[in-house]
Amino acid sequence: MKIVEVDKSIRELVVANDGYCPCTIVKNEDTKCMCKEFKEQTSGLCHCGRFEKVEELTIHVMHGYDTVQAPTGEDCFGCYISGKHEIYVADNIPADQFFYTIAHEYMHYLQDIEGREFNEKEADDFAQSVFTLKE
Numbered sequence: 001m002k003i004v005e006v007d008k009s010i011r012e013l014v015v016a017n018d019g020y021c022p023c024t025i026v027k028n029e030d031t032k033c034m035c036k037e038f039k040e041q042t043s044g045l046c047h048c049g050r051f052e053k054v055e056e057l058t059i060h061v062m063h064g065y066d067t068v069q070a071p072t073g074e075d076c077f078g079c080y081i082s083g084k085h086e087i088y089v090a091d092n093i094p095a096d097q098f099f100y101t102i103a104h105e106y107m108h109y110l111q112d113i114e115g116r117e118f119n120e121k122e123a124d125d126f127a128q129s130v131f132t133l134k135e
């Protein structure tokens, strides 16, 4: 998760309001920008629309490797690290396999952030819907 300032124009309103959220009348520690309510929420925009919490996915390309080791100990072209929003993928593999693997692991990322069980069939179906592997 990352905090992004999506509307910089709000900054002036905050300054004009002595550093407090321009949406609130009450000025206390909780309404100082960034406000307590936003700090406690897990995703989405803050009250005034200045900041947003967004999910990020990091893809580590292991240059020169033909496999990566999954947390399970198994060697594979790529793996998704549950809860960490990270994909590891080897790049010394055929290009179509490389992109197929990223698509497959990307579906595991979606399953993770949506709080669903990891589903290999769904990940393969998704990867096959975007890439066709050459025989």
Ligand SMILES: [Zn+2]
Residues within 6 Å of the ligand: 104, 108, 119, 120, 123
């Ligand atoms: Zn998988």
